[in-house]
Amino acid sequence: MDEGVLAVIGILTFCSVLGIFGNALVLCVYVRKRNKVASTVFIITLAGTDFMTCLIIIPYTIIVEYLRYEVKYDIFCKLYMFFITSNVPFSAFIMVAIAFDRYLCICHPFKQLLNAKRAKGIIVFMGLLAVTLGVITALNYGVYQLYIPTIELLLNDNINFQNLLSNFTETNSNLEKLYNESIWMAYNSTFDRILTTINAQTEYLQYTGICKTNEVIFDSVFTYRYQKAYSGIFVMAFIIVSMLYTLVLRSVLVRRTRRLKMNLQKSYGCVSNNNKDISMAATQVSINGQEIRSVSIHSRQRCIQLNRQMTIREKCLIANIKTALMLFVVTAVFTVFFLPAWLMAHLVIPYNIVVFYMYFFYNVANPIIYAFMNAAFRRDLKDISNCK
Numbered sequence: 001m002d003e004g005v006l007a008v009i010g011i012l013t014f015c016s017v018l019g020i021f022g023n024a025l026v027l028c029v030y031v032r033k034r035n036k037v038a039s040t041v042f043i044i045t046l047a048g049t050d051f052m053t054c055l056i057i058i059p060y061t062i063i064v065e066y067l068r069y070e071v072k073y074d075i076f077c078k079l080y081m082f083f084i085t086s087n088v089p090f091s092a093f094i095m096v097a098i099a100f101d102r103y104l105c106i107c108h109p110f111k112q113l114l115n116a117k118r119a120k121g122i123i124v125f126m127g128l129l130a131v132t133l134g135v136i137t138a139l140n141y142g143v144y145q146l147y148i149p150t151i152e153l154l155l156n157d158n159i160n161f162q163n164l165l166s167n168f169t170e171t172n173s174n175l176e177k178l179y180n181e182s183i184w185m186a187y188n189s190t191f192d193r194i195l196t197t198i199n200a201q202t203e204y205l206q207y208t209g210i211c212k213t214n215e216v217i218f219d220s221v222f223t224y225r226y227q228k229a230y231s232g233i234f235v236m237a238f239i240i241v242s243m244l245y246t247l248v249l250r251s252v253l254v255r256r257t258r259r260l261k262m263n264l265q266k267s268y269g270c271v272s273n274n275n276k277d278i279s280m281a282a283t284q285v286s287i288n289g290q291e292i293r294s295v296s297i298h299s300r301q302r303c304i305q306l307n308r309q310m311t312i313r314e315k316c317l318i319a320n321i322k323t324a325l326m327l328f329v330v331t332a333v334f335t336v337f338f339l340p341a342w343l344m345a346h347l348v349i350p351y352n353i354v355v356f357y358m359y360f361f362y363n364v365a366n367p368i369i370y371a372f373m374n375a376a377f378r379r380d381l382k383d384i385s386n387c388k
Contacts, residue, residue: 019054022367038119050363077211078138086134093126099244147206
């Protein structure tokens, strides 16, 4: 067996075990949350997709690579291609949905356009679209190949084409006449036998046992156009996600500048009021030997209340930004791991089986990203480990 295949089998086996364990922990943490928002629903869906990938698709890939795609049974071939080509676009669709959620949550926080119920509806729609793509691809693969015999023109033995060609060496005056007569003779003598040959030879399915593309259901023209459209989905998803996160970054920077100006103004107002209160208190006289200092409690309470409101808003904004940053890293990891396989599929870079299957690393990396970038996830995971 090829060393590259052995290396892929070892790497994918490790990814499968690690991914099953990690994504199971993610599901345990987020499914237990009571007040689920849209981002929580998307994270649960993503973790569920990664879990099923590590549990079913990666082991399936190991078997197919070990057999070198000689799966023998057509249903196993189609089922494998369905899993592969529906799982990857579904993950890309979730990346786009997450980017939209972060954009609405940070750039339009008061509109409440996307809640948990609507997020579930979006997931169902994206799932149906991914299933449709998987079915079309699966129908284009199989262990049977459409065999179309080449039709040989059986010419009459009494026509000697060498003599026919030699006739063209005659004078130019007879050239056109000889050409027409020769073609007519060839047509009359061979037409019946050509029809017999065409009717006798028909296309049929030939069993190969190897899972690969065929033209049993869809022709080559449809397959070519579908492959272009399928590849274009990922390009569009990448462009949309990049645009949305760019808008999020712009909104964060604008709000940060505005917040700094407001904080300076509030701080200056509170300091001015406090200085005024102190000067007013200094003008008070002593009564019965005791100095009475009058302090404007109302103005101080107002400053405290404003600062508290600003603190709550800042905490919400910071929490949303942290979530957006974590999910942006998830999207970036998806792009980095999937890009080499996409380029190899379009023959942009040379094929390398180990690098090609790097896109499965994405399904393992998500739990690690959550653990390192989400303190709440680590805290909830600790509570689960302590059986709280």
